[in-house]
Amino acid sequence: MIRSVDFSKAVKAGAVGALAMEAVSFALRLTGIPAVDLAGELGSVLIPMDHGIGLAGGLAAHLAVGAAWALFYAYFIWGRLKWAPPLQGLAFSIVPAVLAILFVYPQLKLMEAHGDVLTLRWRDLAEHSLPGLFSIVVMHAVYGLVIGLLYTRPVGYRVGDTPHRLAKRRAFDRAPDRGRRNPHGFLFATGIECSYPTIDHGRWRRDEMQSTFHYRRWQQDFDLCRRIGITHLRYGPPLHLTFLGPERYDWSWVDEPMAELEKFGPEPIVDLCHFGVPDWLGNLQNPDLGPAMAEFAKAFAERFPWVRFYTPVNEMYVCTRMSALDANWNEQQRDDKSFVTAVCNLANASVRMTDAILEQRPDAIFINSESSDFTQPCCPDPKIQQRADLENERRFLPLDLIFAHELSAFMKDYVRDNGMSDEQLERFASRKVPRRSVLGIDYYEWNERLIDTHGRVEALGELFGWYVIAKQYWDRYQRPMMYTETNRMDAADAPRWLWRQWHNVQLMRKSKVPLVGFTWYSLADQIDWNIALTKAIGLVFPVGLFDLNRDVRTVGLAYKQLIDMYADVPEFRECRDVMELMR
């Protein structure tokens, strides 16, 4: 799989484009220009004996060819050029135009000829009248403009719509679940990428489980986990499709996958809110988010009482930053007040969801995943230093709230200035954090950043590495930890990255930090994460253990080797930190 393509949109665009070509040809001929009549030419070749049927057949053939070219555009060209879509289509139209001039049109003439064999001269290949050439170019340009105009946003769907239902569960030979043999083992995890924020000011829903075909291939996905020895799966059922309103749920998106996971594994770490909220809740600025999400968490825990691991809200800092500071998702705001409001609402949701789950399942384990960020000032410029300090304080804000960690004086002023009341602060600060709360730390090559001399933020790559950055979080919260996400955009370099991150994990364990698991994220390639889901392009982000055809990548084999090598080593098989957490 090289692209996520909307077939029906491309076919329609191509057929309409071909019709537009025919209309242009007709119009040119009306004005006296001897334009090429492609449908007529095709018809006379395919059905030479009857002009009427021939024309209809020719038109049908032309529409089919138009559709095929549009699919080609959708797979190979769309979104690659940073131009307006009609211009992308126009640029693409050069390809079919050149092929039509050099091959197709001369060959159509040859096919219309009488006799079986002709002797060609080179000049026959390029024999066109100037008006004929002109008409071919103009017709293809119109075709390109039309498909460019019509084929847009191939992934996701309009807010309010729903994707195709889940594929039906079927019987097949399943690989055994390694985690079940080893209940106190270290967590070797992966995840199903399940982000569902809205973009385009709340009009378009990104749905990674749809874009990566999980709704169709969910059973195969779980089996692939088992085949490489994954013990735990970070899995986020689609909140926006399941939670339809107060006390209204559509569990059909969840029941069968959860039944499969319950019976065959791997054990899920259920991710209840992943970068988006249901349509009816609007966005993160909604103060009703907390009680609503608590209601959902309670209903989920009641329905699936066997689930023990939860991530109430995934990467709160990333979610609030992208939504309220960087104007990319959901409310798409760009101010500190919106950011603080979003953090307050989401942290409140996380706390209330945790409490609601604990009512149903007192021994639940909470893996609170958060992105590990670090910002380095490039120089002693006070303004740049100040900005880096703000970023390095702000990254902790959501975790500070849910882990009842006292905010620094600077951050207290910051949140008060931006609308958080003392009463709200006190409520978070006085919270009794559940014992089985795990600090999940995600790390990618772009998490360490530099503020350069121009004040621009640049990715630093792996400067200090996960160990150093995650240690800052450990020093602050002193909670059991898990490495909850990592991957590498360069698929060829991914095995190297995997092992290097694993050595970070080993070093952390040697430093006596309780560490319960490691995660390569995600199982399959993702879509459009190279542009942080901000546009619906459909580009594959090749970070998965498997590609979107579900063929293994080198990092999938490397992770299997890693798990095979370590899962039965005593300190990982009977992991003290996991046993302590489960106690």
Added chain:
Amino acid sequence: MTGFLSAHGYNPGPTQRPMTAGAICGVVAALPAVAVLWLFGSLEVEAKILSLSVAATLGLGFVTMALAGAAYGRIFGRAANDRRGGWLFGMAFGFALWAAGAVLVLPIASSGQAPAGPAALGVCLSLMVWGCALGLLIPFIHPYLHERIETAKSAELGPNAAASQSARRTPQGDGPKC
């Protein structure tokens, strides 16, 4: 651009055998293509142009299609396994073969002689049918030829990879078997 495309789908996976799969499917896909050639009377015309018997032309055709299938598997790699788009990639490849082989090379190899009339249409359609069948078949046949995940091992993917610089230098690190 090439690196980008490689990363996003063309490099075959480590357990795959794209050339073997392509060669096998190339031969199987030649069966409907031959039927089209026969239907349009193109087979005899091609044999006449090549000055070969029909049987020898058929034999040459199957060998060519096996090689072309292997080339398709190598060029398209991971993308050839796409069940939704495979037929389209195959047809594009069939079109390219037609344009390069039947339209350019065949006349050059036979002093300018080329099929005409229905025979020319048959040649064009047969290569499109071949490409479409090839692209459709590979995603279904290739999995049977994969090395199993459970047994696939490579020293390059083990712990030594942490210190490896080769993966960084070689963008084709997701290499196939053959």
